[in-house]
Amino acid sequence: MNMPIVDARGLEPPEPFERAMEALADLQPGQQFTLVLDRMPHPLLRMLDRDGYRHDVSFRDDGAVAILIARP
Amino acid sequence: MSSANPGLAYEDTPPLSAPLRFFLTAPLFGLCAGLVLLLGDGVLSSRWTPGALAAVHLFAAGFMLQVMIGALQQILPVVAGVRFPAALGVAGSSHALLTLGAMGLAGGLAFGRPDAIIGGAVLLLGGIGIFLVAALAGLIRSPSVKIASHAPRDLRLAMAGLAVTAVLGVALALAIGRGVVLPLPLPQAVDLHATWGWLGWGGILLAATSWVVVPMFQITPGYPARFTRWWGPGVLAGLVSWSLARALGADGASSVLGVTLVLGFAAFALLTLRLQSRTRRSTPDAPFRAFRMAMLAILAGLAALSCNLADDAEHWSVLAGVLILHGGFGGAISAMLYKIVPFLAWLHLTQAGIRAPNMKKLLPDTPVRRQLALHLAVLAALVLGVFADSIARIAGLLMITEFGWLLLNMLRVLHNLKRARHT
Numbered sequence: 001m002n003m004p005i006v007d008a009r010g011l012e013p014p015e016p017f018e019r020a021m022e023a024l025a026d027l028q029p030g031q032q033f034t035l036v037l038d039r040m041p042h043p044l045l046r047m048l049d050r051d052g053y054r055h056d057v058s059f060r061d062d063g064a065v066a067i068l069i070a071r072p
Numbered sequence: 073m074s075s076a077n078p079g080l081a082y083e084d085t086p087p088l089s090a091p092l093r094f095f096l097t098a099p100l101f102g103l104c105a106g107l108v109l110l111l112g113d114g115v116l117s118s119r120w121t122p123g124a125l126a127a128v129h130l131f132a133a134g135f136m137l138q139v140m141i142g143a144l145q146q147i148l149p150v151v152a153g154v155r156f157p158a159a160l161g162v163a164g165s166s167h168a169l170l171t172l173g174a175m176g177l178a179g180g181l182a183f184g185r186p187d188a189i190i191g192g193a194v195l196l197l198g199g200i201g202i203f204l205v206a207a208l209a210g211l212i213r214s215p216s217v218k219i220a221s222h223a224p225r226d227l228r229l230a231m232a233g234l235a236v237t238a239v240l241g242v243a244l245a246l247a248i249g250r251g252v253v254l255p256l257p258l259p260q261a262v263d264l265h266a267t268w269g270w271l272g273w274g275g276i277l278l279a280a281t282s283w284v285v286v287p288m289f290q291i292t293p294g295y296p297a298r299f300t301r302w303w304g305p306g307v308l309a310g311l312v313s314w315s316l317a318r319a320l321g322a323d324g325a326s327s328v329l330g331v332t333l334v335l336g337f338a339a340f341a342l343l344t345l346r347l348q349s350r351t352r353r354s355t356p357d358a359p360f361r362a363f364r365m366a367m368l369a370i371l372a373g374l375a376a377l378s379c380n381l382a383d384d385a386e387h388w389s390v391l392a393g394v395l396i397l398h399g400g401f402g403g404a405i406s407a408m409l410y411k412i413v414p415f416l417a418w419l420h421l422t423q424a425g426i427r428a429p430n431m432k433k434l435l436p437d438t439p440v441r442r443q444l445a446l447h448l449a450v451l452a453a454l455v456l457g458v459f460a461d462s463i464a465r466i467a468g469l470l471m472i473t474e475f476g477w478l479l480l481n482m483l484r485v486l487h488n489l490k491r492a493r494h495t
Contacts, residue, residue, distance in 0.1 A: 010291060010352055012288075012289055012291055013288060013289065013415055014415060014418050014422070014428075014431065017419075017422070021422070038287065038294075039221065039288065040153075042150050042151070042153050043149075043150060043423075047423070
């Protein structure tokens, strides 16, 4: 399956957050995407928890943070 | 993969009013420092004049401390996932104690009132204590997350520096006000208190915040990990060693360590300037340029401090204080406020499910650019004011305008936030 990737690195806040919100708005039940950021987005993770999204954080070798986000 | 967890809802992060009360009170202390310069006689002629002591504490324990504590309440949850217990209660009580404490301390120093000095210092210690205990409790409660940054660790080191500064401050207040005998001469104890304050607390906090904020808002490459890994612990270890050398009267060792600390802080400023030169921004905005000027002011202040090590003429220490406190911390803090406050307003609206306006609509560029230009004019007047009292008074007048304007710009964001809420 070709999983979409949203690369929001190198953008000034709040643009990465806005990109994530746009991708979340398009997400259908059962779908997932990977969000790539320069750093750990604690406020976004708390929002994902609140709204019932599943997420898995991993650190890449280049220091970026990749978050797999799924809508159950 | 983690699943929904209502206990981690972002309502746990401090409400907007928690940091904002600090950010809105802070400029009033800068304004009062300007008043002291305007109305006092020969305030900048020596670091020991009542006016200079009052102005320094209005700036450091008033303006800087308010912003730094307010920013930590916001940044610890975002950077380190810390959740403050009773966030509003902690913000309310620490804010009240810090505000009254800084007023009492500065008033006591200006008018030679020992009881006000002691009372102010104790209130400040109380406000700091409440904040530090809450932060510690939040750190213990926070989930253990692998974070690819040394910022959370260095924020803790800075908080240790704050605790040392506050305890030394109360000891000094008791020595001055009650004649309590300290284990070392008063000028040396003052040097320890001041150095722990500007470097152990302010310097490490500025650096730890920069590890995150500079790449994030100024779109620069990250600070090299081999630098951030050692810088904070290195400065703190150097500061402890320097303090011991000073206390034990080991002059040679304390001079070498003093120079090493100056070079260490200069390395942070130089590296920040180098990263800024590699920004991916096409046109640097006003806060970007203000942050760059703050780093240059810190380097100039460190040069003045180095001259003071070789030549004990009064003006070197006053120049260093003016350049590092107003030029360095004042500039960097203003630049950060102009990024943090609109961002918090934006986040607040977004979290409330309201379509937030563009950040530039929350705070337009022009008033920010003009206020930051005035900040530079004040710094130039302060530097000249070290040598001419009449110019120090002009610097005071300009400083009142500078901080009044900073407050107005913060209020402008709140006004636009309110408008967005009701449209």
